[in-house]
Amino acid sequence: MSDNDSSLYLEEDFPEHHRSGVVAVVGRPNAGKSTLINTLLGQKIAIATPKPQTTRRRQLGIYTTPDVQILFTDTPGVHQPHNKLGEYMLKHATGALQDADVILWLMDATQPPHQVDQMIADTIEGAASQTPVLLALNKVDLLQGVHDFSAHLALLPRAELFKISALTGYQTDALLARVIDLLPLGPRYYPTEQVSDQNMRFIAAEIIREKVILNTEKEIPYSVAVEIDGYKEEDNRTVISAIIYVERDSQKGIVVGKGGAKIKEIGTQARREIAEQVGTPVHLDLRVKVLKDWRDNEALMRRVGYRLPKKDED
Ligand SMILES: Nc1nc2c(ncn2[C@@H]2O[C@H](COP(=O)(O)OP(=O)(O)OP(=O)(O)O)[C@@H](O)[C@H]2O)c(=O)[nH]1
Ligand SMILES: [Mg+2]
Known part of the structure; x- marks a missing residue:
């Protein structure tokens, strides 16, 4: 943890043997990183599709018990970037490795190692060669019979191997116990009840983005950004308005749907889930706008909420 972290918070009341630290959860897209963090925390803090x-x-998922606080860093899946958004995501994933006390590398056990996995192994050894690595082969609930994972482990022989299912929770307790073993002594950084470092505004935007992804196909899930342009609590309800950005006119038509049917469905699903999280009824107003090729334009990326670093800064 850096000393200038604005969220730094020190609670007096924790035992002397208290442990804490940062666990970077990394891996290829779709390996199950966000699902695993939600399972370990026992509540959904990150969207998964x-x-x-x-x-x-x-983003952080914060796990707290009387003796331990773990800051799980959920990261974008590592892939070869094809645009500015992809570069931004890669930077966030590799940056997380350098700050970690423990690296939790997830691979999909149903697939052979991919060339990007080699890149991940090389990045770990380049940026964090002294940091313990737990290699979790995920989705074993989908496997039948006996499997040989020597090719996976060969990528980073010093890693400790776990076979888990983030979805069912199989062996996730064993993984968690090992993470805790590896953490140094340290204080509690966040209040005990805090589970995420993101505010409700961001979480609401993410929930809306998740519902768009789940209700669309092809390029659209990748082309979507969500901006919350109004958020207020009034008369015991939460009133939110949001803009869903897409990259082309044709995409806008698809997200809106025939007679507005699709955007209505997206709105209903998002409103329910946001209401569950904020604990009040929610009024949600959604609009769809085209922002041509925003994923390859830094100024437009900033406009839709991606705070890009200045050059050479994280
Ligand atoms: N069967 C099965 N599915 C899983 C498991 N873990 C995750 N999934 C599914 O895999 C998909 C991807 O999960 P995510 O948690 O979004 O994966 P991620 O690694 O965060 O992906 P990115 O954010 O794109 O990097 C979702 O549909 C999950 O439900 C598992 O243990 N078993
Ligand atoms: Mg994820």
Whole structure:
């Protein structure tokens, strides 16, 4: 943890043997990183979908018990970037490695190692060669019979191997116990009840983006950004308005749907889930706008909420 972290918070009341630290959760898109963090925390703090490249920036899932606080860093799946958004995502993933006390590398056990996995192994050894690595082969609930994972482990022989299912929770307790073993002694950085470093505004935008991804196909899930342009609590309800950005006119038509049917469905699903999280009824107003090729334009990326670093800065 850096000393200038604005969220730094020190609670007096924790035992002397208290452990804490940062666990970077990394891996290819769709490996199950966000699902695993939600499972370990016992609540959904990050969106997860069947489409790769769902997570776009680094965010924390905070696990707290009387003796331990773990800051799980959810990261975008590592892939060869094809545009400015992809570069931004890669930077967030590799940056997380350098700050970690433990690296939790997830691979999809149903697939052979990919060339990007080699890149991940090389990046770990380049940026964090002293940091313990747990290699979790995920989705074993989908496997039948006996499997040989020597090719996976050969990428980073010093890693400790776990076979888990983030979805069912199989062996995730064992993985968590090992993470805790590896953490140094340290204080509690966040209040005990805090589970995420993101505010409700960001989480609402993510939930809306998740519902767009789940209700669309092809390029659209990748082309969508969501901006919350109004958020207020009034008369015991939460009133939110948001803009869904897409990259082309044709995409706008698809997201809106025939007679507005699709955007209505997206709105209903998002409103329900946001209401569950904020604990009040929610009024949600959605609009769809075209922002041509925003994913390859830094100024437009900033406009839709991706805070790009200045050159050479994280
Ligand atoms: N069967 C099965 N599916 C899983 C498991 N873990 C995750 N999934 C599914 O895999 C898909 C991807 O999960 P995510 O958690 O979004 O993956 P991610 O690694 O965060 O992906 P990115 O954010 O794109 O990098 C979702 O449909 C999950 O439900 C698992 O253990 N078993
Ligand atoms: Mg994710």
